[in-house]
Amino acid sequence: MKVFINNREYTAESNETIIELCDKVGIHIPRFCYHKHLSVVASCRMCLVDIEGVNHAQPACSTPLRENMKVFTHSNKTKIAQKNSMEFLLINHPLDCPICDQGGECELQDVSLEHGDDHSTYMQLKRVVIDKDISPLISTDMxxxxxxxxCVRFGEEISNVKELGLLNRGEDMKIDVVIEGEVTSELSGxxxxxxxxxxxxxxxxxxxARTWDLKQHAGISPHDCLGSNIYYHTYNNKILRAVPMENEQINQTWLSDRDRFGYEGIYSKDRAFKPMISQDGKLxxxxxQILLDRLNHIIINAIKNHGTENIGCLISPQSTSEELYLFQKLFKSLGIANIDHRTNERDFSYQDDYPIMPSLGININEINEFQNIFLIGVNIKSEFPILSIHLNNAVKDKTKIFSINFDMLDEDFPVFYKKIVNNKNILSLLSNDIEEINVQPNEKNLIIIGPTVSQLPNQSDVLSTINKFNESINARIGFLTDFCNNTSAWLLGNLPHRDICGKKSKIIGKNAYEMISEKLSTYILFNLEPEHDFWDSNIVESALKNSKCNIIFTSYITPMIEKYADMVIPISTFAECxxxxxxxxxxxxxxSKIVEPKKDISSGWSILNNLLKYNSSDIYDIKTLRSEIKDxxxxxxxxxxxxxxxxxxxxxxxxxxxxxxxxxxTYKTDSIVRRAESLNMTMQSKDNNIYISNNIANQFKDNGYIDFENNNIRYKTNEFTVKTNLPDNTIIFSTNNLNGKYTGPKSQNINIKI
Ligand code: SF4
Ligand code: FES
Incomplete structure (x- = not known):
């Protein structure tokens, strides 16, 4: 349809509003209440524009274009209308820009400068609203x-968690928390x-800092496998904040709190700053340079003295693709086959049948095309908050969500069917009982297998049952992984049974669990924390204690690393490489690198590259390395x-x-986020509860406490919450429980002693 803006002809789509077309063609219209991802309320009246043939200026955000409509965004009528709106908006707004953090990036400040007046006719006192402490992440000056x-519409329409609401009317109107207490959603930022x-x-x-002093750097989320796009803002070589970088395919204009505040973890006091070697039991x-020569020497000697089969190389899937590529290349070139990244797993029988890499099987923004989506072993709200926005939209488009999970956590979007299972009854549920679901094979169905499945001691049986269930509903199967780069870890051959791009290895090495349980002579850990990143931290402790040499590439010094490392090689975090x-x-x-690391910290890929120089002619710079991987x-x-x-x-x-x-x-999932101070003050981080099923609670009638052993450590507590909806014989621990000590097995059958 033909329309005219400021006397110039444009083509508009039907139902397109004036503001949508103007945004598309780059004509500026001031606005406050309008946001392209929120519903239109047209309440601020800042976007008023002059339309030919209409008496009063009309809001551009809510006025659809009509054939031959003539709009004037800079006419006198527009200017006067906008000036009046501006004056009205400033009636109660304090002019405290010099002490306001928003100064320099404040829409009100900018719009007032361009469209406001230099004086006001309003002479009464301004109102004051008392502030509340609503969150450790958000400060308020109401x-x-x-x-x-x-903010209210965001909670109602995007996150689906109504945390803030508009109370009262007129002069008494204010934004307040809907339920007294913290704003706690994982998307609150x-x-x-x-x-x-x-x-x-x-x-x-x-x-x-003041916003105009900040430098902006593009980055990618290192905390989940969705890969949200982020801008990091730095001042004096320090990251001070993160904001979303728009990417309609992934995170749109949003960011999870974990991605927004997780960077704080890089400033933790326990960073590894210096290379260290153990001498007389002390680091x-x-x-x-001494370290590199020594490191190469130690690896070569370990191979000579104990054989390649006695060396275990383990790497975190939070490492970059460059690090993952060079890690396996270096150690495979030395003949070592014991390479793995699946340190959180216990059952590996599935490995030969696994696809070339884990993937969702679709693009993230295509998720709303499915009629039925099965979420198995995942809580999207806490683990993949950005995906919960996509799923919330999918539900609005009539998608039915079926949640089959081992935990009882709720989702932020409506769930059509919910079942809490354990690792045994999931098999019968998917084999027989699921018929009650009534999903047809001719519908568009999707099964998403979450990270908890990979940690089950009978993962392979569960995968096989899901596969059989899938045959009955003809679904596409996708995965969500526990770290940001499991895809690269698989694809680039950090596995004992595969080389690059899924090629079968000539020699099959030991998997991660075999490596730590069979007690090898040398361990090489890259970006892994023994206390938190293994299926069983007690077994890994015993392996490190009994080995002859432990080489640790790490960004942090943990108590176990300090105790058992023979060599510590400090590596940069995602922000410093x-x-x-x-x-x-x-x-x-x-x-690209966002901040310069401290003097003795190098990027993991450059250290691996330097080590590769000792034994190979393949030397890379970041460009050639990247293009080789891309190829x-x-x-x-x-x-x-x-x-x-x-x-x-x-x-x-x-x-x-x-x-x-x-x-x-949510806020303990990786080494960086675990150390993010602000996130550690949130309610999610403080969840130390132990939840037990009804039938276990009934056993505690007399003495009322749980007393059990977990790999030689004895736990005794009477602080637990009984949940009637848990399957019999189930106990749920939070990863930050067990007195803040080791996380223990991710998922295991354990006998309770009363
Ligand atoms: S607090 Fe909410 S309603 Fe008030 S200006 Fe900010 S976003 Fe708008
Ligand atoms: S942007 Fe608020 S009325 Fe249009």
């Missing part, structure tokens, strides 16, 4: 609020970005992956009657 209701004034600000960033600092991740829909995303993966199409776990069978015997679930606490 006197500054202009009642645009963006988005309200900071949405607030056009300084009413909702970033609390950890408060008063740290002493040494120079980088160039790198890439491949997200769960197969998108390869690269990023390897250029023909991979996630839609062609054939998933066939039909014939896999777990080898592990399920011991005992009790099923222990270790809840993957």
């Amino acid at each position: 006197t500054r609020c202009i009642h645009c209701s963006r 988005n309200m900071i970005d949405l607030c056009p004034v300084g009413a909702l600000n970033n609390k950890p960033y408060r008063y740290k 002493i600092e040494c120079e980088n 160039d790198g890439s991740y491949i997200n769960i829909d197969g998108t390869f995303q690269s990023f 390897l993966i250029k023909d991979i199409d996630i839609r062609n992956f054939k998933i066939n776990f039909k014939n896999v069978k777990s080898k592990n015997q399920l011991e005992g009657n009790t099923f222990i679930v270790t809840r993957r606490n």
Whole structure:
């Protein structure tokens, strides 16, 4: 349809509003309440524009274009209308810009400068709104609020958690928490970005810098496999805050709190700053070059003296693709086959039938095309908050969500069918009882297998049962993984049975669990924390204690590393190096160094590259390394992956009657986020509860406490919450429980002693 804006002809789509077309063609219209991802309320009246033939100026955000409509965004009528709106909005807004964190990026400040007047006719006193402490992540100055209701609509429409609401009317109108207490959703920080004034600000960033002094750097989320796009803002070589970088395919204009505040973990006091070598049982600092020579010497000697089969190389899937590529290349070139990244797993029988890499099988933004989505072993709200926005939209588009999980956590979107299972009854549920679900094979069905499944001691049986269930409903199968770069870890051959791009290894090495339980002579850990990143931290402790040499590439010194490392090589975090991740829909995303690391910290890839020099002629710079990886993966199409776990069978015997679930606490999932101070003050981080099923509680009538042994450590507690909806014999621990000590097995059958 033909329309005219400022006397110039444009083509508009039917139902397109004036503001949508103007945004598309780059014509500026001031606004406060309008946001392209929120519903239109047209309450602030800042976007008023002059329309030919209409008496009064009309809001551009809510006025649809009509054939031959003539709009004037700069006419006198428009200017006067906008000036009046501006004056009205400033009636109660304090003019405290010099002490407001929003100063320099405040929409009210900018719009007032361009469209406001230099004086006001309003002479009465301004109102004051008393502030509340609503969250450790968001600071409030509610006197500054202009009642645009963006924060309220975000909770109602995007996160689906109604945390803030508009109370009262007229002069008494104010934004307040809906339920007394904290704002706690995993997406709460988005309200900071949405607030056009300084009413909702970033609390950890408060008063740290002025926005015009900040430098902006593009980055990719290192905390989950979705790969949200982020801008990090730095001042004096320090990251002070993170904001979303728009990417309609992944995170749109949103960011999870974990991605927004997780960077704080890189400033933790226990960073590894210096290379260290153990002497007389103590770690002493040494120079980088000495370390490299020594390291090469130790590895070569270990091979000579104990054989390659006695060396275990383990790497975290939070490492960059460059690190993962060089790690396996270096150690495979030395003849070592014991290479793995699956340190959180216990059952590996499925491995030969696994696709070339884990993937969702679709693009993230295609999720709303499915009629039925089965979520198995995952809590999207806490583990993948950005995906919960996509799923919330899918539900609005009539998708039915079926949640089959080992934990009882709720989702932020409506769930059509919910079942809490254990590792035994999931098999019968998917084999027989699921018929009640009534999903037809001719519908568009999707099964998403979450990270908890990979940690089950009978993972292979569960995968095989899911596969059989899938045959009955003809679904596409996708995965969500526990770290940001599991895709690269698989694809780039950090496995004992596969080389790059799924090629079968000539020699089959030991898997991660075999490596630590069979007690090898040398362990090489890259970016892994023995206390937290293994299926069983007690077994790994015993392995490190009994080995002859432990070489640890790490960003942090943990108590176990301090105790058992023979060599510590400090490596940079994601923020201090160039790198890439491949997200769960197969998108390869690269990023550059955001801040300079301390003097003796090097990027993991450059250390591996330097080590490679000793034994190979393949030397890289970041560009050639990256293009070599890109070349390897250029023909991979996630839609062609054939998933066939039909014939896999777990080898592990399920011991005992009790099923222990270790809840993957959102803010403890990786080494960086675990150390993010502000996130550690949130309610999620403080969840130390132990939840037990009804039948276990009934056994405690007399003495009322749980007393059990977990790999030689005895736990005794009477602080637990009984949950009637848990399957019999189930106990749920939070990862930060057990007195803040080791997380213990991720999921295992354990006998309770009363
Ligand atoms: S707090 Fe901010 S986002 Fe919320 S209504 Fe007030 S001005 Fe708008
Ligand atoms: S932006 Fe149009 S009325 Fe607020």
